[in-house]
Amino acid sequence: MLLVYTHKITPRLKFTFKHICKRILGLDVKFTSKVEDFIAHDSLKMSYTKQPLSNELFVRSHHLLFEHGISDIDISVLQWENTKGFFPTGERSDLPFDIFAASFYLLSRYEEYLPHVKDDFGRFMAKESLAYKHRFLSQPVVDIWAYKLRDVLQERFPEFDFPNRSYKVQPVIDVPMAYYFRKKGLLRSIGGTLADIGRFRFKQLYQRYSVLMGFKRDPYDTFKWIVTKQKQCDSKFIVLFLIGDYSTYDKNISINKKDFVSLIKSMADYCHVGIKASYFALEDISVLKKEKLKMEAVINRDLQAVRHSFSKLNLPQSYRNLVELEIHRDYTMGYIDTLGFRAGTCTPFQFYDLDFEVQTPLQINPYHCLDFALLKYHSELDKREHLQKLIKEIKEVNGTFTPVFHNYTFSNIDRWNGFRSLFTLILDSANEG
Structure with a gap:
């Protein structure tokens, strides 16, 4: 089990960590705001807050998982090895980006609540998305980031045996x-026939009646x-x-x-x-x-x-x-x-x-x-x-x-x-x- 120390346990934090740790990496995860509980834990652990407690595995937190509601967030997307990342964390963090806040932004579809241009059917289109604009739509970045976290945890806790999942x-x-053609009723079949004739679709007309008379599937x-x-x-x-x-x-x-x-x-x-x-x-x-x-x-x-x-x-x-x-x-x-x-x-x-x-x-x-x-x-x-x-x-x-x-x-x-x-x-x- 992974124990996460944080200054505030919020629904956003629980939701995001459970997706990354439990659903992707197969790890049970628990949270604490008590330093003594964190110190006493003798298996996987990390802190997710503004400053590290000492020399534990530490990811510096962005404010997104501790907020309520929706605000216009300034996002700068940067290259990170074979993928992209956003919400940079600074030097002391064991990951260069806050993958938890970034994952929450994508999973909650935060950007779809913000003003955007819809298509004729009122849909949110790919071109409006952060992923399309910054060219990471073709990658499952949340899963890639989760595996980067796993690598860091494996390095810090080499004796731990991580579960595997399969494609x-x-x-x-x-x-x-x-x-x-079939089962449309008399009126719709007559309407279709007249439309075929009116648009000179004689091949379709032939096909229509071949189906209706049971000669063709x-x-x-x-x-x-x-x-x-x-x-x-x-x-x-x-x-x-x-x-x-x-x-x-x-x-x-x-x-x-x-x-x-x-x-x-x-x-x-x-x-x-x-x-x-x-x-x-x-x-x-x-x-x-x-x-x-x-x-x-x-x-x-x-x-x-x-x-x-x-x-x-x-x-x-x-x-x-x-x-x-x-x-x-x-x-x-x-x-x-x-x-x-x-x-x-x-x-x-x-x-x-x-x-x-x-x-x-x-x-x-x-x-x-x-x-x-x-x-x-x-x-x-x-x-x-x-x-x-x-x-x-x-x-x-x-x-x-x-x-x-x-x-x-x-x-x-x-x-x-x-x-x-x-x-x-x-x-x-x-x-x-």
């Missing part, structure tokens, strides 16, 4: 539209392939179905259709099933609650996982709604157009509510690659290279790689050519040495 893959399959119906892949994989896929009402933004088939219910039930036999919360559920907790109850009625178990439509988050309200409805895992934390680490980590962490200064039971599972973000790389070779770079970064800290793909990504539609093999590449990365 994992946690695939997420998003299902905003289970079928492209629906292009979005890739679920047999997904189940086959799941059977070959140790970690359970998270499959998230949109079951919200039809709207401008959400166009899945109705949850009242028996075939759709059967599909969800059959996927739940092999994978973990959750919901892709509809666009309007983001703003209205009553809509979210209705969708939660509908899914629980289908799968006959408590809903555990959710992801918001369009990867949109309204912090902190989106996450407070999940906490209130006792939904315990979120998969929305990532960027739609850029590979990388929105929260600076490849380790799931708890949501910290900055307004209430409390760690909540909601586990945030940040994703690092959305299939759409790979489309900007034109060749399959280019896509593979960027994916492999990402995998390498996560493997170096034995983290969890969470990619988000859609059911239609595995279709034979031209723009998604080669994506089955990219998904397979990700799954295979968990079995490589």
Whole structure:
């Protein structure tokens, strides 16, 4: 167990140390403000305060973990060996940067509470982030910093045997539209037919009726392939179905259709099933609650996982709604157009509510690659290279790689050519040495 001496034990401090020490390094951690308790402890220990007590392992603290609320912080990002760091500590500190304050800044999404430019959907975009501006978005810096702390602790306490963790893959399959042509109802099928004719999409018109008459499989119906892949994989896929009402933004088939219910039930036999919360559920907790109850009625178990439509988050309200409805895992934390680490980590962490200064039971599972973000790389070779770079970064800290793909990504539609093999590449990365 690591004992940390500090002048003030705060919720921010506990939250950050527990993520770095317990979740990443596998170390139990306790805190004390009593010098005598600190001196008496005969295992791993460090002080985190303004001045060292004597010659113990010491990291000079920035004020961020001892504050309340949000303020505009002046941040200077500097090179630190193979990565970047901020909140420099000075000469006497055993680490050149306060990795705890810096980690809290990234994990709490502090910058997303500050004024920023949103996109047309009201999303926080990668270009607004500190990590993008200072070119460390492609690294899980919080995990890298944790391993630097581990190195310093190992040097000071060579007899201590640190636990090891292993690289994992946690695939997420998003299902905003289970079928492209099937089960849409008469009116939507007629509307689609007229649109195909009006836009001279005769190839699609032919495909539409080949599917509707049962001659061909629906292009979005890739679920047999997904189940086959799941059977070959140790970690359970998270499959998230949109079951919200039809709207401008959400166009899945109705949850009242028996075939759709059967599909969800059959996927739940092999994978973990959750919901892709509809666009309007983001703003209205009553809509979210209705969708939660509908899914629980289908799968006959408590809903555990959710992801918001369009990867949109309204912090902190989106996450407070999940906490209130006792939904315990979120998969929305990532960027739609850029590979990388929105929260600076490849380790799931708890949501910290900055307004209430409390760690909540909601586990945030940040994703690092959305299939759409790979489309900007034109060749399959280019896509593979960027994916492999990402995998390498996560493997170096034995983290969890969470990619988000859609059911239609595995279709034979031209723009998604080669994506089955990219998904397979990700799954295979968990079995490589």
